[in-house]
Amino acid sequence: MSDADLLFRLAALNAAYARCIDDDRLEDWPELFLERCTYKITSAENLRRGYAAGIVYADSRAMLRDRVAALREANIYERQTYRHIVGMPALREAGTIAAETPFLVVRTMRDGRMDLFATGVYLDRVQDDAGALRFAERIVVCDSSRVDTLLAIPL
Amino acid sequence: MSDADLLFRLAALNAAYARCIDDDRLEDWPELFLERCTYKITSAENLRRGYAAGIVYADSRAMLRDRVAALREANIYERQTYRHIVGMPALREAGTIAAETPFLVVRTMRDGRMDLFATGVYLDRVQDDAGALRFAERIVVCDSSRVDTLLAIPL
């Protein structure tokens, strides 16, 4: 697979990921990960200091599903919607399937107000799983350390 | 045409669309639509509630041209400029030419202040019109319901 084709497939995977969240189809979101996977939300400062701990952590698709179920039960995120704007992936090495991709999320409140909710970079390792690309690892590195501790939705 | 090629042509169409507006070449904007077309601006909430009505509606290229002429006459949008940041299109089905594409628009006022003007998603149906891709339908779904009722420029 050429780098151009790979970039396109990664861009398509990122678009699918963003749509799950922004269209409030959270149940589809875990399906974009491998059964055994790493999903973590952390901050650039944590990463710089070598703190392994993230704000959110999951190591299997089952945990991601549990997380979505808990969110649905808590029902606390309904008052706002999100919009991901995701940049083009940069392959960490030519030919590999490890990528860095910048993102920005805008939050819209029920009353129509919009704010910059988060910016950062996705550090990804991706695998071809029977013809579909899925995340083996997605580490969400937020630029701001002031990420909402009640962070409900996936980023 | 492969999906990768199609995505590229869609990305190029979206870039041309954004440039017409952001470079204030509004007269070129209707040319990106088919003669018979649908252009609509609405909100996610309207769409959810099944309201067909949009904030802006046109069903032909001629109507889009009229709209631009009216804007030029009114001349009310000159004090600000806009910048579209448009994500990668997601094909609704592999091989089709129906796409969803997230967007964000920043407005810059004459005095230099910037704000988040709009975010949302383009729901598009596109056709190859003698070698050039054009919009058969573009429905602009804004995340915020508080879209400016005096909305002047196309989104």
Next chain:
Amino acid sequence: MSDADLLFRLAALNAAYARCIDDDRLEDWPELFLERCTYKITSAENLRRGYAAGIVYADSRAMLRDRVAALREANIYERQTYRHIVGMPALREAGTIAAETPFLVVRTMRDGRMDLFATGVYLDRVQDDAGALRFAERIVVCDSSRVDTLLAIPL
């Protein structure tokens, strides 16, 4: 090289450019330019008025390196970080290697606050330099004229 391939290589160049700045690897940033090159930051209003002068100007890779060295010495930008979100390049003419690319930069302050720092368009001329694309010219046209006169980082 097809337009699709060219767009991909441009998108990869833009991603590399953004990462140098956002990851604070400024020393790698001049390497993305040719030895003899033009780098300029200006505003849309300056451009419209025909003012040649920019806010920042360099005409060689050596000048860009000097700029980075001065920034490192001044050490004034450490309190904030930046995140570039860069759109897809639009080729100015099919087959050429001159492109226009919209961008948005979000700044995150040490205390976690985020703001829209800059939006605008890159006007680029690019060359293949022994297999790697490099900038012969990058003119950064900011939408706002109120660009920080103490502008430290490259945009």
